[in-house]
Structure formats: structure tokens, C-alpha cells
Amino acid sequence: MGEIIMKNLFANRVLNNDTSDLNEIFKNSANPENISFAGGFPDNRLFPDHALQAAYQDAINRGGQALFQYASTQGLATLRQKLAERMANHADVQVTADNIMLTQGGQQAIDLVAKLLLNHGDAMAVEGPTYMGALAAFDTYEPTYYEIPVDHDGMDIRYLRHTLKAHPEIKLIYTVPDFHNPTGTTMSLQRRKDLVALANQYDAIILEDSPYRDLRYDGTNLPAIKHFDTEGRVVFISSFSKILSPALRTGWLVADEPLIQALVNLKSATDVQSSSVTLAAIDSYLAHNDIDQHIANLNAAYQIKRDAMLNALDRYFPANVSFTRPAGGFFIWVVLPQGVDAKQLLKDVILPQAHVAYVPAACQFAHRKVTNGFRLNFTGLDPVTITTGIKRLGGILQHLNVDTTVAKVALS
Amino acid sequence: MGEIIMKNLFANRVLNNDTSDLNEIFKNSANPENISFAGGFPDNRLFPDHALQAAYQDAINRGGQALFQYASTQGLATLRQKLAERMANHADVQVTADNIMLTQGGQQAIDLVAKLLLNHGDAMAVEGPTYMGALAAFDTYEPTYYEIPVDHDGMDIRYLRHTLKAHPEIKLIYTVPDFHNPTGTTMSLQRRKDLVALANQYDAIILEDSPYRDLRYDGTNLPAIKHFDTEGRVVFISSFSKILSPALRTGWLVADEPLIQALVNLKSATDVQSSSVTLAAIDSYLAHNDIDQHIANLNAAYQIKRDAMLNALDRYFPANVSFTRPAGGFFIWVVLPQGVDAKQLLKDVILPQAHVAYVPAACQFAHRKVTNGFRLNFTGLDPVTITTGIKRLGGILQHLNVDTTVAKVALS
Numbered sequence: 001m002g003e004i005i006m007k008n009l010f011a012n013r014v015l016n017n018d019t020s021d022l023n024e025i026f027k028n029s030a031n032p033e034n035i036s037f038a039g040g041f042p043d044n045r046l047f048p049d050h051a052l053q054a055a056y057q058d059a060i061n062r063g064g065q066a067l068f069q070y071a072s073t074q075g076l077a078t079l080r081q082k083l084a085e086r087m088a089n090h091a092d093v094q095v096t097a098d099n100i101m102l103t104q105g106g107q108q109a110i111d112l113v114a115k116l117l118l119n120h121g122d123a124m125a126v127e128g129p130t131y132m133g134a135l136a137a138f139d140t141y142e143p144t145y146y147e148i149p150v151d152h153d154g155m156d157i158r159y160l161r162h163t164l165k166a167h168p169e170i171k172l173i174y175t176v177p178d179f180h181n182p183t184g185t186t187m188s189l190q191r192r193k194d195l196v197a198l199a200n201q202y203d204a205i206i207l208e209d210s211p212y213r214d215l216r217y218d219g220t221n222l223p224a225i226k227h228f229d230t231e232g233r234v235v236f237i238s239s240f241s242k243i244l245s246p247a248l249r250t251g252w253l254v255a256d257e258p259l260i261q262a263l264v265n266l267k268s269a270t271d272v273q274s275s276s277v278t279l280a281a282i283d284s285y286l287a288h289n290d291i292d293q294h295i296a297n298l299n300a301a302y303q304i305k306r307d308a309m310l311n312a313l314d315r316y317f318p319a320n321v322s323f324t325r326p327a328g329g330f331f332i333w334v335v336l337p338q339g340v341d342a343k344q345l346l347k348d349v350i351l352p353q354a355h356v357a358y359v360p361a362a363c364q365f366a367h368r369k370v371t372n373g374f375r376l377n378f379t380g381l382d383p384v385t386i387t388t389g390i391k392r393l394g395g396i397l398q399h400l401n402v403d404t405t406v407a408k409v410a411l412s
Numbered sequence: 413m414g415e416i417i418m419k420n421l422f423a424n425r426v427l428n429n430d431t432s433d434l435n436e437i438f439k440n441s442a443n444p445e446n447i448s449f450a451g452g453f454p455d456n457r458l459f460p461d462h463a464l465q466a467a468y469q470d471a472i473n474r475g476g477q478a479l480f481q482y483a484s485t486q487g488l489a490t491l492r493q494k495l496a497e498r499m500a501n502h503a504d505v506q507v508t509a510d511n512i513m514l515t516q517g518g519q520q521a522i523d524l525v526a527k528l529l530l531n532h533g534d535a536m537a538v539e540g541p542t543y544m545g546a547l548a549a550f551d552t553y554e555p556t557y558y559e560i561p562v563d564h565d566g567m568d569i570r571y572l573r574h575t576l577k578a579h580p581e582i583k584l585i586y587t588v589p590d591f592h593n594p595t596g597t598t599m600s601l602q603r604r605k606d607l608v609a610l611a612n613q614y615d616a617i618i619l620e621d622s623p624y625r626d627l628r629y630d631g632t633n634l635p636a637i638k639h640f641d642t643e644g645r646v647v648f649i650s651s652f653s654k655i656l657s658p659a660l661r662t663g664w665l666v667a668d669e670p671l672i673q674a675l676v677n678l679k680s681a682t683d684v685q686s687s688s689v690t691l692a693a694i695d696s697y698l699a700h701n702d703i704d705q706h707i708a709n710l711n712a713a714y715q716i717k718r719d720a721m722l723n724a725l726d727r728y729f730p731a732n733v734s735f736t737r738p739a740g741g742f743f744i745w746v747v748l749p750q751g752v753d754a755k756q757l758l759k760d761v762i763l764p765q766a767h768v769a770y771v772p773a774a775c776q777f778a779h780r781k782v783t784n785g786f787r788l789n790f791t792g793l794d795p796v797t798i799t800t801g802i803k804r805l806g807g808i809l810q811h812l813n814v815d816t817t818v819a820k821v822a823l824s
Contacts, residue, residue: 009583009617011531011553014674039482047480053472056689060465068459068657070451104516104683111682115552119423120532136681140527141423171421205421245480247688262426269548270523271516271683276659277468278687 013140025346025357035389036357040181040330041380043305046298047245051289052281058288059280067276073268075102075252076279082286083252090214092223093236095254101264102274106211106239106251110174111137112266113207113235116259117172118143124172125163125204127155129333129364129373131181134174134209138366145366146170150180152324154187157194164202172205173198177225179212179329182364182375186327189222196228204233205259211239211251212329214295217303219327232256235263240282242330243295248278299328306332308383309376309390316394323376330379334358336372340400343371354392425552437758437769447801448769452593452742453792455717458710459657463701464693470700471692479688485680487514487664488691494698495664502626504635505648511666513676514686518623518651518663522586523549524678525619525647528671529584530555536584537575537616539567541745541776541785543593546586546621550778557778558582562592564736566599569606576614584617585610589637591624591741594776594787598739601634608640616645617671623651623663624741626707629715631739644668647675652694654742655707660690711740718744720795721788721802728806735788742791746770748784752812755783766804 025038060067074080080097087093087100103109110133118124118141126135128147138145146163149156155175164170173195177187187195199206208225226236232255239251255263267273285291309332313323323334336342343360350356361373378386437450472479486492492509499505499512515521522545530536530553538547540559550557558575561568567587576582585607589599599607611618620637638648644667651663667675679685697703721744725735735746748754755772762768773785790798 009529009615010674011527011529011534013531014528014678041482044477044481047477049472049475049477049480052480052689053469056468056472057465060461060468063461065456065459065461068461068464068659069456070453070658104686107681108683115423116426117421117423119425122423133681133684140678140681203421245689246482246684247480249683249685249687262422266426266552269519269545269552271520271661272545272658273661274516275661275687275690277464277657278690 013142016139025359034351034355034357035381035385035392037376037378037381037389038357038359039380040377042242042246042298043301043379046301048285048289048294052245052285055281055285055288056277058284059277062284063276063280067280069276071273071276073273074100074264075274076276076283079279079283079286080252082283087236087254090221091210091236092227093254099254099256099260101253101255101260101267102279103251103253103267104249104271104274105241105246106209106237107133107137108267108270109237109251109253110134110207110209111140112253112263112270113205114138114141114143114172115266115270116262117205122172123167123170124174125160125170126174126366127176127180128366128370129182129361129375130174130366131176131209132359132364135364135366138174143172147366150183150185152185154180154185154191155195157191157198160195161198164198164204168202170202170204172207174207174209175225176209178210178221179215179326179331181212181329182331182359183333184324184326184329184331186222187225192222192225193228195225196230196234199233200231206234208234208236210237211242213238214243215299215302215330216328217299217306226254232259235259243291243298244282244285248282250274250278250282302379305378305381305383305386308386309378312387312390312394316391316398318394318398318400321397330377332376332378334374334376336374336397338372341371342374345400346374349396350393354396356389356393358393425554428551437771446763446767446769447793447797447804449788449790449793449801450769450771451792452789454654454658454710455713455791458713460697460701460706464657464697467693467697467700468689470696471689474696475688475692479692481688483685483688485685486512486676487686488688488695491691491695491698492664494695499648499666502633503622503648504639505666507666511668511672513665513667513672513679514691515663515665515679516661516683516686517653517658518621518649519545519549520679520682521649521663521665522546522619522621524665524675524682525584525617526550526553526555527678527682528674529617534584535579535582536586537572537582538586538778539588539592540778540782541594541773541787542586542778543588543621544771544776547776547778550586555584559778562595562597564597566592566597566603567607569603569610572607573610576610576616580614582614582616584619586619586621587637588621590622590633591627591738591743593624593741594743594771595745596736596738596741596743598634599637604634604637605640607637608642608646611645612643618646620646620648622648623654625650626655627711627714627742628740629711629718638666644671647671655703655710656694656697660694662686662690662694714791717790717793717795717798720798721790724799724802724806728803728810730806730810730812733809742789744788744790746786746788748786748809750784753783754786758786761808762805766808768801768805770805
């Protein structure tokens, strides 16, 4: 068999997805000699392993053998009920357990919504930059992307309005409104309202992806976009990955009819159901532990890390490099001078000389055209390592600043 | 919002999938007044809940907080290593852990292979009848189906040869060779060899779906089709759902390059990874328990149930109704006289009068055209209930036999 022959059998959806660059970055970032700001990792030391161990025990004690049988595709009703209450208390969204489906992390929810809506070539709007994992999911349905810029108040709704006017066929608008991945910015109240009005006007669905919502270090949360939904056009997604553990692979999706039933049918065709054992364990964890206290502990720890990174950026980064100051979440976004290719810089200079990794801009834009930026994660590392890594990174960027000729040679 | 407006936004892939009939059947079959042979359920009383509880405890004790972090998409290496050894010992397939990916049950493996290969309209061959869940997964990629009949030696390879000659563009051949779902038949040795030769000749991929392989009640197993693969064209799928527990949602996929890497990339875009906690628990279960002894216990229990069903079918079914005599697996397939619509019969007569449920033929054929058959599951119920249900079902079928006029009225 020749590999060339075999690849002729692959569907078009996978032929344009060259993930080799990204795979290489994450491979390099896993090298313990490097300080990696690339992954979006929670802090290992904050996982409540003992409480979760007790929760698995309790779930299996209570469920017995019947827990190990097939169960509903939509997921454990008592857990959905708890999430319905959480949606009311933490996102100002009034829904019942019937409006909620449990998924394999937020990622599966993104994939299922794309699968439900996107024919090949269908138009959709995404923020630029946006969550690269969402692009990977969307890419497999081959949409036509329209990129909407992000500023300090989130997605630029005026730009979106112009785009919808020019392309009224846009059927899906994807946004990460709370502590946006990768910029860390949060969509303003007025923009949330305006976004729903635009979706109503242009008959579009909004996919509100909000895994970082509870991780706020300053200020107070805004209502979810779903709160302003008047026509059942908003699908809200969140996840236990960042507030409890990503290894549980449990997210949830909130939607109205006819979307929710269609999404349940699609999940059934995709993986039948999620693990009843895991869902019962999470349900038990929530019954016997105060997850809001746990989240408060996370926030106290992550605030210190964010501040350490911002302080180091202030101190070690040159004046021609700008960065965001997020009030929560996992990420800070850095903008380099025009013309700098952050991916090339990473491979040629940053990794070999500074032994630091980040996620370069290009793979976080649907059109892959913006190159002068990168994403930094601050939750996965301790404050001392954060400071050391940013200092090393700043040393290279200061050098680029002083001598652009050398930088250009390095980037060639 | 009108539901009509919203459905205009749905992708074509979901518009042709009317699952309402099937949902209704499963809803009715869940009614405790009915005896349901519809689901493909293992016996609750055979799940090793205590051993699995200990396995979760051990996995979390060993893994500690790091277990709850993100991990590899391909899945826990030590578990993949155990499965590589199992593939050698139980399927005559020599592979390394690098050739294996862990999935959310066998269902996700089917979905990912379809996602990798199928453009809208691409040609594929499926058995007729076949596993309805596989059809649900394939349907979402909108292939052109070619149905290949199944006889007592499995897929009719002569028919496949003619089909491939007429349609050499067929790129994927899906088969359940061991205790086929829904007929229970097993593909002969010669046909396995011939199938691989045909795939080589016509540059096609074989998807070998084998979740029932270890559940044999008579005779000895044949090598997997993957054993005869000379060009890396066979993707083998199996699952812990039937031999351990479906609630673990853990299957595995065996493939060569370039397929395996492409499938890992697609899983990453679909749900990032499976649960490390679950995979570590299964790994611990396998390390501390003899799964082959557990499977031997399953087989002893399921053989009794199969025999109870075959005895009842012999006794209570009329001569114009035929059925298969599987040597393993979960299912028996029943063929009714030509012209009988098993779905209509179920809704009009069998459920209301006999309070028995089965899966009617139509939803198990890609073209939905064959109506005179149904699938019976024998693993989920006890022998007495099996006998009672088959007796009731036979009573109706005897009646159909005696007086076709009444039957036709009942079926109108």
C-alpha cells in the first residue's frame, strides 16, 4: 500500500487540515526543559482528587450493577436538574432539565452543533482570533468562515452587523463571550443584547461557548447571552473541565426545541451516550461538596498567577508589544509588531534560545492570515515559573525591538 | 420562533433521518408491562460492579491529582498495550499500542471512520440487514449505500464482487463478521480472505466491527478479517460494552498508518480525548481481574438464554416463520412471510395485544425497503421471561398464519 493511494480515500474535510505544525508545538512544549504557556491546562494541584474518588465510590454504591447498563443519551436527569439550577443562579438563564444535554466536554457540544447546522460551504461567523479547537471541529464540516474582530469589549458587533448585511446567509455565529479564548476579553452587556437582536433579524443561531465563565478574578459576571434569547436561537455550552477536571470529559449544552431534540438524536448517532458512571460521580460530588467554594479557591490561586504574568509582562516586554489584561479565565493575548510571524519566531528563536512555548496567532484565526500575535496560558504554571518564562520571552522580544535586522534574519 | 423557520437552518444530513418511529418503539419497550426483545442490553446481574468500584479506587489512588489533567487523545498507553496483546491472543492480529486508539464505545469509532472517509454521496457497501446504530452514524455523512445480503456464512461475498464490479467507486465496506448484528451469523474463513482480496483489488477500506467476538457459546473463533489484511486496509473495532459494561463508554479501534493518525486527529477535533479516569479504571480492572474468566461466566449465562429462546422459537413459532441459530452474540433474526410489515404488525398487534417488543426489519436496512423481519435480543432477559415473551409473540404469529384475512385487516 502506498500512503498516497490511501489518502485518495480520505474525505475532503480532512485533507485541508494540516495539524502537523500545531502537533509539533505541543510536542515541543511537553519537553520538560521548556516552559510552556501553550496548553490551556488547569493547575494539577487544585484537582479535588480525594473528593472525586469518594464521589465515584458513592455513585457505584448507590447505583450498583444497574449503573453499568446503557442509559439515556441526554444524560443523568438528577445532574441535569442541578445544572438547570446552576444556569439560573450563575448565568441568569431559566431552563428545565429537559433543555440540557450532557456531552463529552464542551468540545463535543461544539462538534454536535456544527454537525446539526453546517452543510459544506454554509456561512458562519467566528471571532478572529478564536478557540482553535472550535475551528478544528468546524473545519470538518467545511463551512465558509467570516471573521469578526475582537476588542476589549468582546466581538465587534458593528463589524458583525456589516458582515451580516453583506452575507445574510450566515446561519451560525460562534462566540466565547466570557474571558474569551484566546484574548481573555469579555463581551459587554450591550453587545450581548445587540448580538441576539442581530441573530433574530438574520435568522441565525448563536453558539455561546462559556467554559471560563465562573473563573472571574475581578468584578462581577454579566448575564449569559442565552439570558437575552427571545426566539430559542442561542445554544449555551459550558463544561466541568476548567472548574472541576478535564479528565471527566463532561460538558453541557443548553438549548430550546427543536434544537435540543435534534442534538440528542445526533449524539445518539455519534457515541450513544456519555458514561453513566462519570455522570453519577459528578452528581454525587455536587451533592456532597460545595463546588462554589472550590471555584472560589481556584479563583484565588489563578488570580495570583494572572497577576504574576501581568507583572512580568509589564516589566519584561518591550513597549512595541501589547497584551490584554483579562479579568478572568485562562489566557492573555499578546500582539507583536506588524510583520512579525509568531510561528516562525517560535520555531527559529523562542523555542531553541528561550526554551519557552506559546500558541502562535495563525492557527487561532479561521483564515490563518494574522501572524503577529500569540496566546499565553497562566493557570497551568506556578508564579515563579511564569515570571521566569516571561522574562526569557521578553529578552527575545526586547532584542527584536532593538535590532529588527537581526530579527528579520532570525525569521527568514 | 416558528419551528418551521428553525428547521430551515438544519443541515441536510439530519433532515432525512426520521428517528421518531424507532424512538417510539424503544419508549414502548421501556414500559415494564411489556417484554422487550428490542434493546441490545447485557444482563445487569452480570456486571462486576464491586471489581469496577475497586478499579476506580485503585486508578485514582495511583494517578492522584495528575490523573484529572488533560491527557493524550489516543488514550492511556498501558491500556492500549494490554489491548495489543489481546488482539494477538484473541483475534490473531499482530499490532502495537501505536496502532490502537481508545474511543467512546464502538459507536464513536464507527462515526470517526465514516467522518474520515465519506464525502456527501460517496459509495459504501453495508450488509442488509446491518447494525442500525452504524446506519445512524453513516447517515450523517450522506453516503450512497449499496446493500449486500447476509446468509448463514455472513456477508454474501459473491454479491459484493458483482456490486464492486458495477460500482468500483465504493470506498468503504462495513461488516459485523462475528455474531452479526442483527442476524447472529458469522462470516466464514474463506469469505474473510475473499473480502480482503476484493478490498485490495478495488482500493477500498474495510470497517470490521466486532463487539460480540468474545461471546461465543459453541465452536471456536475464526481469525479477525484484520488478520488477513495485507495493505493496511482494515480498520478493526471492538468494545468493552458487551464484555464488561456499556456505561464505561470505551471501545477501541485498530488501524495502520496513515489511517490511525488521521483518526486520532479527528477524535481530537471531535471530543479532545476520552476520560483518563475511566481508562485508568479499566486498565486497573484488567491488571487485577481475569477478564477471560469473566467472559466465560458471561458465555455460560448467555448460552442458557440463547437456548431458552431457540427452544421457545422451535415450540411456539409457526412453520412459515424462519429464524437464525447463532453460535454467539446477542441476537436472533426472524424472517416473516413476504408481504408482512413487521413494524406495522408491532404497532397494531404485537405491542397492544402481546405486550412484546422487537426491532422491526426496515430500520436495519440502509434502503429501509425490507419489512418482513425483526431482531430479537436474548441477553437482557431471564430464560423464563424469554420463554413467556416468545410464546406470546408466537401466539400472534400463529394467528397470522391461520387466518391471513384477519392479519391483513390488523395490518391495514
